Amino acid sequence: MWVLPAPLVEALAMSAVRFRLPLVVTADTDLLEELLRIAAAAGTQVDVAPDAVAARARWSGAPLVVVGADQAAGCVHARLPRRQRVVLAGCGPAPGFASAESLGAEYVLRLPEAEEWLLRRFGALFGDGSGRVIAVLGGRGGAGASVLAGALAVTAARDGRRALLVDGDPFGGGIELMFGWEQVDGLRWPALASTEGALDPVALVRSLPARGDLVMVSFDRGAPLSLPPAAMAAVLDAGRRARDVVVVDLPRRLDDAAVAALQGADHTLLVVPAELRATAAAGQVAKAVALHCASASVVVRGPAPGKLSAAEVAEAVGFPLAGLLESEPGLVRSLERGDAPASGGRGPLASLCRRVLADVFASSSSAVAA
Structure with a gap:
């Protein structure tokens, strides 16, 4: 014994x-x-x-x-x-x-x-075990959607929520690079892409790269992979059952897997720089997003060289305003070093993430009560 x-x-x-x-x-x-x-x-x-x-x-x-x-x-x-x-x-x-x-x-x-x-x-x-799924994408290239997605997952984990970060952009270079997780053991998308049925949530979480309450599904640096929508749906479903928060980073040009993610998301965030052309481009992306997601809002990223206000950007895009992300000195440099976004828990990015997460969970509680 x-x-x-x-x-x-x-x-x-x-x-x-x-x-x-x-x-x-x-x-x-x-x-x-x-x-x-x-x-x-x-x-x-x-x-x-x-x-x-x-x-x-x-x-x-x-x-x-x-x-x-x-x-x-x-x-x-x-x-x-x-x-x-x-x-x-x-x-x-x-x-x-x-x-x-x-x-x-x-x-x-x-x-x-x-x-x-x-x-x-x-x-x-201790509840129904149903996690919240948040999709994030940019209104134009380089809008900062991957940074926001990573920061949301990091902030959720810092606040004691079990988080899963899903990289849904096959041409994004691998979101694990932003975290410096290239050498962390665990399965990547190539090992999961053939999934067609339901995944065991316990086995999935156990098999993924992880640190603390944060686990991740990312692309590797192999050949570009066309991600089947069934695999995306299976990972999000297992994540919803095993984690409190699932954040999925999506490409601006929606492929079938991204559409599956939008359809399975509880809320979508569209990141838009406060610039005229970026706002116009985001308006087109928003129309595509609205076809697949019932709940969406816009995060406006400063600075605003033409003095566009966050409210004006949101109105032009056609989504409610979720928040304004102000410029954060040193953020790009820290990301290049492999420091996870919002890992310090301070600054405009971390504050925005806490507000967004609070709003998502508050709206979820209201929906259940109703």
């Missing part, structure tokens, strides 16, 4: 102090690793007890109890109270049904095969 290191048990137990968490009863480190991974993908932590003695005080109050196959007999012998929402789980051979009946377990799970079911079960404890 595996024994958990005492510091790990103590740290996991302390995480449950502020609010009730699902209780996991196991001393099997392989099983615990699987359960922690699934819980993290669902956006929660778990309270861990290595045996029935440690579990007794937390047994009745937990919203869900997952008992490892290694501790099923111990929990039965300890005569823990019968309760609802008990799951018996194990790796390898499925746990015995006799043990489940004695324990009063409602479900018997074999991992990793049943991880999708458990992901949804964990997610249901």
Whole structure:
């Protein structure tokens, strides 16, 4: 039998102090690793007890109890109270049904095969697990859409939201370059482009380049890849189920994959420099976007050499104004160094991203309430 290191048990137990968490009863480190991974993908932590003695005080109050196959007999012998929402789980051979009946377990799970079911079960404890998808594109070339998309994902992760950044522009050079992630291990679009059906959200997140709460799907520096719309739709759907925020950076000239992304987005941001020709070009892009996205707004990027106001640009484009992005000295230089946009959490870009994210989540809450 595996024994958990005492510091790990103590740290996991302390995480449950502020609010009730699902209780996991196991001393099997392989099983615990699987359960922690699934819980993290669902956006929660778990309270861990290595045996029935440690579990007794937390047994009745937990919203869900997952008992490892290694501790099923111990929990039965300890005569823990019968309760609802008990799951018996194990790796390898499925746990015995006799043990489940004695324990009063409602479900018997074999991992990793049943991880999708458990992901949804964990997610249901703290909401529906439905993330927000934000599409970003430029009103003209060089408008700064990729910078805004990256900054939105970075800001979401800094604020404690699980974020997925999706590079939807096959000729953009790879958004990972902006982050200095070229050497970070994980799958890129070439490995996902053949996807036609649904993706396992847990497996997808686990396979992607990641740092903290931010994961990314990007193009590599290989041959240009025509991205199938089915692959884009599958990645966004899995991201919506596994993350709080999905930000997708799209090309100005809409291909089939970009159209699929717009159709799946909760909101689209069109980035427009405060210049006359840029505004005229953005008006044409906005007409194409409006065919596929029900909710869109414009971000106006300064400076304005001709003194066009942000309100005037938004009116000409035909979308509501989401905000004004003022000039930020040193931003281009920091991006060239591989510093992620808005990584410091300060400045006009970070402030704009916080406002945009707050608005997207507020509108989502209003829609659910209605």
